[in-house]
Amino acid sequence: MFGAQEYNLSICLMKWPRNQSNQDELFMRLMPCCNICSFPYTETGIHTPRIIITCGHTICEQCANNLLNVKLESVLVCPFCQKPTVVDGPAGILPKNFALLEQIY
Numbered sequence: 764m765f766g767a768q769e770y771n772l773s774i775c776l777m778k779w780p781r782n783q784s785n786q787d788e789l790f791m792r793l794m795p796c797c798n799i800c801s802f803p804y805t806e807t808g809i810h811t812p813r814i815i816i817t818c819g820h821t822i823c824e825q826c827a828n829n830l831l832n833v834k835l836e837s838v839l840v841c842p843f844c845q846k847p848t849v850v851d852g853p854a855g856i857l858p859k860n861f862a863l864l865e866q867i868y
């Protein structure tokens with residue numbers, strides 16, 4: 764998993780279908796996971812990796828939304844380095860971490 768540490772990722776071992784047509788054939792694969800909720804990142808949906816633009820840390824969209832809800836609205840405080848980032852809307856407007864997704868797919 765080249766470069767995983769650059770993104771402050773945790774890596775977990777997941778069962779993963781070897782190909783889309785045969786879901787029964789699973790193999791164990793190392794996947795980059797959200798440090799907060801430990802779900803593996805996905806290309807779309809609630810576990811899309813989102814970059815916290817002020818500091819460059821990555822968390823999943825669901826965790827980013829949770830942080831936005833409990834903090835002052837429109838301010839997301841990074842769970843890793845405590846830097847505040849003004850987010851003008853839901854976490855979905857934060858940039859996707861495409862570099863991370865390229866490691867998965």
Ligand SMILES: [Zn+2]
Binds near residue numbers: 798799801822825
């Ligand atoms: Zn998460």
Ligand SMILES: [Zn+2]
Binds near residue numbers: 819820846
């Ligand atoms: Zn941070």
